[in-house]
Structures are given as structure tokens and as C-alpha cells.
Amino acid sequence: MGKKRRFGIAIDSAIAEKLDNIAKSMNIDRSKLVEKAVTDLIEEHSHSLGDHRCCGVMVVEACECRVVERFIENYRDIIVSYSHNHVEKWCVCTMVILGDSRKVRALHRELTATGSRVKYIPIAH
Template sequence: MRTSLAVPEELLSEFDATWQKEGLDSRSRAIREAMAEYVERHEALETADGPVAGVVVFDYEHEEVIENLHGVQHTYQDVIVSTSHAHRGEWCLETLFVDGDAAAIRELVYQLKDFDGVRRVRTMVL
């Protein structure tokens, strides 16, 4: 199946450099592998059930999301045990230590991913 994507030039350049350094034979193969990894990460979060503990790490552009981000964190204060915050220029790196129902943590992660100013969200649940 063929498809087309709208990708920022800088991201495409970085992506091409990465798969070429890894020795993959084509951009198509690299995209298939990236998609498979994305699905695997989603599946791990989606199949978590019952009480879990873990971390949610994300980076965001401070000015763009800070007010709404605080609202989300207060909404999920029953599963957020603590947070850690670091500054990276215009971007901030936040770590949420979570403990509680997997469904609530999943909702939290999906809300964070929905912010335009949040660049990446990674999770690890135990």
C-alpha cells in the first residue's frame, strides 16, 4: 500500500540520517519499523490492567501548555505520586511518577499526547 505523509523538512532529514546510519536499505523499511515500534508501545500501555506503578516522561514547550498542563496534573492527582521538572532552553522535561489504576494512567497519557505543545510522551509501567 502506498501513502503520503506531510513531514517537516528538518524531521525528515534527521530520520533519513538515522536509518542510513543504522544500515537499513530504504526509508520505507525504516518507516515500517518505526510504525511497528509505535504500535508495540501503544499495545503495552493499552493492555495494562489493574493497579500499576511507573513513570510518564514528556517534553513540552513551556509557554504553550503550562496552564492547561497544570489542570491535567490536578485532575489526575490521585495517580500522580510526584513530579520532577527540568529546563531545556524553551523546552521543559517533566517526569511523573504514577501509581494507581492502569485505565486512569492511560487516560492521563492520552491527554498529554493531545497537547500541541507536548513533543514526546514515553511511559514505563510495572
């Protein structure tokens, strides 16, 4: 990273306290932790904006096995690999994704609409 810029922000004191606790447990200062969190936020935000070729990992806690199987079939052109697991009562699927960001966003949106919990982590843009 380049030179630093200082700016003041006001956040809920309970959040500030949690932030301090995390920074302490990670043995880094608060600024470093906030910088890391904001970097992740910018990365995620830039994924949701412009169109690009996107690589990332999608984690799905599916409401139903058949749902996740159907999506894997329908989106196989952007799903490089996947792992479909049953852990206790949960159906958890992780997918490595590579393809047009519009299609990645469509997959994310449609899976979420089924009631599944979906988290997408962009890796490269």
C-alpha cells in the same frame, strides 16, 4: 529467559544496518539486541491492552506550562511525584505514576491531545 527459538524476519536493509551498528557499539550480538527491543515492545503493548494497576514514568514536553500544571492538579491521585523543569526553551515534566491503567491511559491521551509530546514508560504491571 528460557530456551531460544530461531525465526527469520525481513526488515529494511537501512534499519538492519543501524541495528548492527547499535549492537556493535553496545558490544552485544544482534539477536540479544532484538530480544531486548522486542521485550520492551511487549511490555509497552501489554500496558495498552488489559486493565491493571500500573506503575511507570511519564515524560512530557509540554506545549505550555499552564497545561502541565492543570494536568498535575487533575490527576494528582495517580501522580506520586513530579518534576517540572525549564531547560532552554523547553518545558519538561517527568512524573512517577501509580494507579489504574485506564486513568494512566486517559492522562496520556489527553496530554497528547494538547499538542505536548508524551512518552510513558511502564515499569511494573
